[in-house]
Amino acid sequence: MAKISKTAARERIEFLKKELERHNYNYYVLNNPTITDFEFDLLMGELQGLEKRFPEFATEDSPTRHVGSDLSSAAGSDFVQVAHRWPMLSLGNTYDKEELLEFDRRIAKTVSGPYAFSCELKFDGTAICLTYRDGQLLRALTRGDGTKGDDVTRNVINIPAIPKQLHGEGIPREFEIRGEIYMPYAAFERLNAERLEDGQDPFANPRNAASGSLKLQDPAEMRTRGLDCVLYHLLGEDLPFKTHTEALQAARGWGLPISEFSRRVESIEAALAYIEEWDTRRKQLPFATDGIVIKVDELELQRQLGFTAKSPRWATAWKFKPEQxxxxxxxxxxxxxxxxxxxxxxxxxxxxxxxxxxxxxxxxxxxxxxxx
Structure with missing residues (x-):
């Protein structure tokens, strides 16, 4: 590990904090990132390492301790900001197999007894939180700053994949379900062709196109964008499920869009095999993915493991390295x-x-x- 003086460390930490906040703003608010996810993660990793070595320079407002915010601040935006019932956090991530094995070892040291993992494709879109009450869609919020989000219900009801009314048995009176709004490649290419025809710059990628579309002021225009949705995390009071997998199977039965590609596995080695499989198979998918999410499947163990200020201890994301x-x-x-x-x-x-x-x-x- 390279030596660095306290003065140099403090200056570097301040520089990295400002850079990461600038890139968060470009990514979440402007939908116009100027660096890749991989480059961003390298900067974040450097800041985390320096704050660990020099904790006296770590502050509560550091990007390492809060999620990037997509809250609307542009003039003319009339999205109302609403508090999340439960914080909407981000995931830790890694590109390194040894770090994934260490994630497993930390869990094994904390919990007693066996546990399994749910492995899921990481859809490259923009996060959404849906609330249903008495089987009807009540509200849709963006992640925002993790504690409150923009109310985009008027736009979300125009996404065909998201049901306004649920059907089936065992539907809780009120619950939240979180997931991702994304734009399939075909819709992305069509939208960019239209933008070029109109003399506008094309979107850089489907994720930016999806996020920008979700914040359109005109729901009728948003309806033409071809957005889709996948949901992956159910929350509520006194839900009857013992595992994350069981909860998602029930949600699918109510008519909610749940990924068909998720898989419960019994070991971290099986999770690594799932990663290797999808590092190849993802290239044939009609939508963008940028990694694999690995979650402890047992909900009671999730509660035992808890959270950091920024992310759950029971889940992590394996990020695919950018292709060249x-x-x-x-x-x-x-x-x-x-x-x-x-x-x-x-x-x-x-x-x-x-x-x-x-x-x-x-x-x-x-x-x-x-x-x-």
């Missing part, structure tokens, strides 16, 4: 939208397009022989 590939740049076209705006579009040999300003530097007549 080379593709030949065959040319650059310039598309004129209906407003007269000119947008450069790179033509490649793969399923890719380069439409952001600053991403194209070559004149249109240039045809590189090598990969771009």
């Amino acid at each position: 590939a080379l593709t030949p740049l065959l040319g650059i076209d310039y598309q004129v939208g209906r407003t007269g705006a000119v947008t450069p579009r790179g033509q490649s040999g793969a399923r890719a397009a380069f439409g952001h300003r600053g991403q194209t530097r070559l004149p249109p007549q240039q045809r590189p022989d090598g990969p771009a």
